[in-house]
Amino acid sequence: VEKPGKASIKSESVIQATSITIRWTAPADDGGSPITGFLMILQKDETEIQKVNITDPGTTTYSFPGLQKDTNYTVKLFSRNFVFEGDPTVWNIKTKFEGAPDVVEIDELPDETTDDTITLEWKKPESNGKVIIMYTVYQRVVTDGKVERWTIIKEISDISVRELKIALERGKVYQFAITATNELGESPKQEKANIQQVKAEGSMFK
Numbered sequence: 001v002e003k004p005g006k007a008s009i010k011s012e013s014v015i016q017a018t019s020i021t022i023r024w025t026a027p028a029d030d031g032g033s034p035i036t037g038f039l040m041i042l043q044k045d046e047t048e049i050q051k052v053n054i055t056d057p058g059t060t061t062y063s064f065p066g067l068q069k070d071t072n073y074t075v076k077l078f079s080r081n082f083v084f085e086g087d088p089t090v091w092n093i094k095t096k097f098e099g100a101p102d103v104v105e106i107d108e109l110p111d112e113t114t115d116d117t118i119t120l121e122w123k124k125p126e127s128n129g130k131v132i133i134m135y136t137v138y139q140r141v142v143t144d145g146k147v148e149r150w151t152i153i154k155e156i157s158d159i160s161v162r163e164l165k166i167a168l169e170r171g172k173v174y175q176f177a178i179t180a181t182n183e184l185g186e187s188p189k190q191e192k193a194n195i196q197q198v199k200a201e202g203s204m205f206k
Contacts, residue, residue: 003084005029007038007077009091017099017128019188021063022075022091033081041088043074063188065103069128071095098129100185104178112199113168121163122178130182132159138189139166142173142197150177150189168200 005027014021026035035057042050042064052062067073073095076088102125109118120137134157138150154164168174175197177189189195 001033001081001083002031004031004033004035004079004081004086006087006089007079009075009077009089013091014185015093015096015099016185017069017096018067018102018126019063019065019100020067020073020075020093020095021061021188022077023061024077024089025060026057027079027086030079031081031084031086033083035079036082037080039078039080039085041076041078043076044068044071063191065188065191067095069095069099070097096184098184101128101132101180101182101187102126103188103190104135104180106176106178106190106196109176109196109198111197112201114201115168116170116200117165117167118174118198118200119163119165120176120178124159124162125180125187127180127182128184130184132180132182133157134181135159135162136179136181136186137164137166138177138179140175142175147175168198170200173197173199 007024007027010023012023037057038054040052041048073093075091078088079086104125105123107121134155137154139153140148140150175195179187
């Protein structure tokens with residue numbers, strides 16, 4: 001077994017003012033042992049500011065929100081097989097002066113609810129130089145720990161509206177995400193660690 005080759009960063013990767021989304025393809029040469037995951041390091045001025053360990057080899061996209069505008073960053077992407085870590089693919093980028101809005105902050109939700117609806121409320125994010133024209137509310141269901149795909153449940157073009165009441169089905173576990181869009185693009189969804197999950201317990205008396 002040898003170290004794997006380099007992943008290749010795809011042209012569909014997106015650079016915004018305060019976020020970057022990286023898309024890549026796994027290396028063709030796995031070194032004789034299947035690729036087990038990836039390591040990503042984000043640097044600014046040679047200083048490591050974020051390190052992400054991706055343990056699912058099927059994951060080939062990742063977003064870094066919360067960056068500074070008009071700033072140089074370096075992304076290093078390492079592929080791993082069972083034994084070795086390969087040489088990094090290095091991507092030097094500069095964030096834009098203007099771009100898609102920042103990540104939307106959703107107000108705290110309960111872990112579970114006995115109500116048959118839930119109201120999402122959120123704060124207006126930094127617009128990054130262009131007027132916000134739409135909010136998009138996404139939902140997905142978690143079944144036995146398996147997460148389904150995001151589906152759009154509402155696109156809100158009256159941006160003074162920053163709340164939405166959503167019907168829940170008893171016994172289901174929901175996750176919600178909200179994005180803001182301006183003419184330069186759509187903000188990233190909330191980071192995985194900040195995705196809020198709600199279990200609909202339903203009421204005994206319904």
